Amino acid sequence: MDLSSFITSLFTSFIVFVILMILFAWLSTKPGNAVIYYPNRILKGLDPLDGSKSKTRNPFAWIREAFSSSEQDVIALSGVDSAVYFVFLSTVFGILLLSGLFLVPIVIPLAITEKTPDVKDSIGKNAFDDLDKLSMAHIKENGKRLWACVLACYWVSLVSYVFLWKAYKHVSDLRAAALMSPEAKPEQFAVLVRDIPASSDGQSRKEQVDAYFKNIYPETFYKSLVVTENKEVNKIYEELEECKKKLRRAEIIYADSKKVNPEGVVQTHKTGFLGLVGKKVDSIKYYNEKIDELTPKLEAAQKSTVREKQQGAAVVFFTSRVTAAAAAQSAHARMIDTWTVTDAPEPRQILWTKLSKTYYEREIRQYVVYFIVFLTILFYMIPIGLISAFTTLPNLRKLLPFLKVILDQTTIRTVLGAYLPQLALIVFLALLPKFLLFLSKEEGLTSESHAERGASGKYFYFSVFNVFIGVTLGGTLFDSLKDIENHPNSIVDKLAQSLPGNATFFITFVALKFFVGYGLELSRIVPLIIFHLKRKYLCKTEEDLRDAWLPGDLGYATKIPNDLLVFTITLCYVVITPLIIPFGAIYFGLGWLVFRNQVLKVVVPKYESNGKMWPHIHLRIVASLLLFQVTMIGYFGVKKFIYTPVIIPLPILTFIFAFVCNKKFYRFFQSTALEVVARHELKDMPNMETVYKSFIPPSLNSEKGPDEHYDDSV
């Protein structure tokens, strides 16, 4: 990539960003848009604009508000998981900032002032374009100036260790504070029991579970809730809810029509496909009849479900948090494949349908999923490699000659040259996350948050292997395939020359991500338009309106691996092309600012895992660090630096660091330390019946709870 397309890319991205900022400043002051720009505050029952001390909206007030908010504000408004995300952003920002302070003023001048070494590429052109002169590539082979780069590697690693250690400790504190909160959460009194063996003596599951746990915990056992197969009852329940909703809507429209015409216009609709065909009926009457018909049906289905569709899994409740925490960590049965007891997730994020999967089924599913992911990672590499090679302009011209007319126009060529490869990449990557989340859920995990962590991990491996390694190797190999045919040994040299070139590609990739991505995120143009369209044409009731503006969550499953990919890329080039550091730092710094706003005002988390995401993030940051160190060893080798072995202690150090962190901190994220839940007495014991009720799926939660159904049946 030459300097002009680089600048063009940055400049156009920046323009888009500025436009979006102006839009945001203008739109967010309009009261009608408050539900789009402050939904989290509205849902929490806060005044949307109260966050800004002054009532006149300064267009940059959100920046001041973001900076002045504390971690406690974030936890209060969005939970520990969001706070952990900011720990991640600030840790990574810190690492890049401190690395930059050393590298930018030292490595860049050393590279620029180096007397041009006479490296020519295969076609005799000087291998360095203007940008590459700022990189380590410009330093002489085996020159003394490489020692600065060695020092830089040590500095970056050291900074990373310190920041990561502090962050892990801090997150551990956050998690402890959340767990020892005097406001007890229902899931702290419950455990999940799976793999309940078939009962031998004709007991129902419920009796069996009760007897088993009463025997082990005679004093603290409270009650059990056996998981049932809810497919049928869910279907009826949803139908009923849908009818109720439609009835409400029809009534409102009818009431509205009365204002115009005192008699009102009777609402009618057709019962067939999409309301387009079939008999025409009076909506209000029709839905009332339907509800009357479905209500007893639901009750009967609830009864038969609770009695007859019990599965081999249950939620067991204890009257003590310590017992529940200890039970989740203890082996109850002699064999691992019966009576598996684990922590209960929050009721809202339990994946009910996966609970009854047996131990062996889960194990097998896990390996099958790993295998599929492995294949996905491996074979996605081919199309990505092709796309990245294909979308360089000279290749396009060669392969699609009819585009010549367009491509020969300088402006278009410059813009396309800057964006085409990155756009292809981004579109391509957007297809995957849903698939990975689906796979993770199929593993038989118990909670939404665990599945998202799983998907996030898979996505990270995917993106590192395919985007980073794929682009680096793919682009290089394709460009020089012919060359290599003649001189197979030149592949290492090729790679060495292309690394700095790839860096500029990645810089524009990162800049595109933050300028355009953050601009879109902050201005929420798309949700805003959809909301206004819906409000105008579809929404009839308050409920409809609320559904139309209800925001999503941050989407950790894609956000974190994407951020980690940017970090991995930045870190790997940090010494080779220090120019990438400011862009990386802006990515995370601006990200912190934008998402602070989003978290405080917009997004509503779907679940709370009390920071269980952190060990996962930590491990992958460490993996990036390792990749950086290995890349550097390789690159020093390519630079024919005879003291390359002085870098070898670094990867070893990283392994030790990862091992020690894992040993020291990880167990607390796996399972709750007893001292944490025992330390502070609860404000007042929660009502155990409320705790129990909170775990009953809505479709079974009639006035007559499952308990009464049992009592009937016994």
Added chain:
Amino acid sequence: MDLSSFITSLFTSFIVFVILMILFAWLSTKPGNAVIYYPNRILKGLDPLDGSKSKTRNPFAWIREAFSSSEQDVIALSGVDSAVYFVFLSTVFGILLLSGLFLVPIVIPLAITEKTPDVKDSIGKNAFDDLDKLSMAHIKENGKRLWACVLACYWVSLVSYVFLWKAYKHVSDLRAAALMSPEAKPEQFAVLVRDIPASSDGQSRKEQVDAYFKNIYPETFYKSLVVTENKEVNKIYEELEECKKKLRRAEIIYADSKKVNPEGVVQTHKTGFLGLVGKKVDSIKYYNEKIDELTPKLEAAQKSTVREKQQGAAVVFFTSRVTAAAAAQSAHARMIDTWTVTDAPEPRQILWTKLSKTYYEREIRQYVVYFIVFLTILFYMIPIGLISAFTTLPNLRKLLPFLKVILDQTTIRTVLGAYLPQLALIVFLALLPKFLLFLSKEEGLTSESHAERGASGKYFYFSVFNVFIGVTLGGTLFDSLKDIENHPNSIVDKLAQSLPGNATFFITFVALKFFVGYGLELSRIVPLIIFHLKRKYLCKTEEDLRDAWLPGDLGYATKIPNDLLVFTITLCYVVITPLIIPFGAIYFGLGWLVFRNQVLKVVVPKYESNGKMWPHIHLRIVASLLLFQVTMIGYFGVKKFIYTPVIIPLPILTFIFAFVCNKKFYRFFQSTALEVVARHELKDMPNMETVYKSFIPPSLNSEKGPDEHYDDSV
């Protein structure tokens, strides 16, 4: 090894065995030897000869008694660990027996009837001696008969899987039965707490531990016993006990002398070195004075120890077995390096001095010990290889020409040729176990049984690497070093030719072990002689006598790896030289018989770990199986069998088998399943004070227990 030395070796071993059997049959009927042949029964308060229904001792009665004893008898007289040892012996015996049933009648005839392939060794002699004709080596390269060997490999593996699976299940049942026994053991109510952090607010350790556990377990916490640094108090205690013992002895001698001379002879001794120099004193008076002096000194030391020498470890007692079992499995603190809670071992096997090692110290010690063991395994290989090459007769003649006169005598040469290498090996291996046990204890393990398991594991790796691989490779390489210099590629062929030859070496090794080893074990000649000598010249009191005959335990740390080595060797040659099977089977069958007698009548176990040894044995049997399968793949390759890949599924199957067994069964051996301790109500709650007292080291166990010392100090 030629046929004549093979036969000589077997025959002389057998003669020694017969002589020892006759000795045993004769000596064991003498009532004066009862304490040597029935100590376990005597200690258990049983009539030594009651085991035999008839009072007239049939010299072979012990065989009938061994066969008629049940597993329950073994558990009652010697504990679960001994029963597990018999499960091991019978499992391994079963594997070899069923393998033999297939292999001996099929592979041996196939090998004998094969038309002699014209393989000559480097000096033109036919490579096969008479014994080798019975082995797979005699089957034609890439011949159809090799398919029988392939089948044999599958058969042996299948039989092993079935037996191992059944055995693991059976041992798990034994362990469960022992743990759910209605007679509660003190250690079931206790947990071990290590890494107690320094207290911040001037509390004593005791107060700190009490407060911590009272907070977490307000209802079931009973008491804590802080581990103290007992070096000083132990020294005084031992001195005092020694004095008391000597006083008793002096009094008895004085009383005896009165029978001859009514006034009695006053006992005197010198106070200096070994009683040889120094002032002559009246013993009774001297010891009485010494005791009067030491008793208050001990009490003062006890007091100061309990108050001032508290370490960062404690034993914590609960009033419920379930709580103790759950506590041992739960994380108590957020960081792994504080408040580590684990199962409490039996009081008698706690390694008190290792308890106060901190988490990091333990970790580091562990890696250091692993490294030392690694070096030991690696560098012992050199001397063993040398010895095994050195002690072949032709080498001896060449290297030590002055021995020629002796070595040229046929009888001596035959005997030496048969025994020399084996003897060298056995003596060499006897030096190691104590060193390994010492290393295991230094790792910071908490119990004797764990340390023995550790030592046993290390010894197994050592013996497999050095004896098996060392002898096989070493002997072969040395013999053919010159040959290989000329044709480096012939090393594989060399190895292939020498494998069957090594088999006969190992057969004599196994036979020597069981004939001589078991003969010595059963006849107890050495302890018998030592006992009679001591009784005659040293023992004065009943106590002395008892000390003289007190038997040891089975010595798992060396016995199990030795047995496993024999099994590994047998299994690896099972298809190559099926002739080894009967010898292997006799080793384990005879071992079962001899040790059944020993366990019922002689040995007294030092500890009870409820079968925790089994997962360890299981894993190593599986490792042997893997080694067998890999050896076979190699050997089929050497035989140029083009269908060799049909064996490749076997090692994969073994990995899966090991993984599944480990997953399914292992957790119960790591930690106690709660249902097991909860299932059966205790006969009656044990007195918690007795439970507590049983953990106090004898040197601190005065009438005034540590508690009172605390109460004084508070």
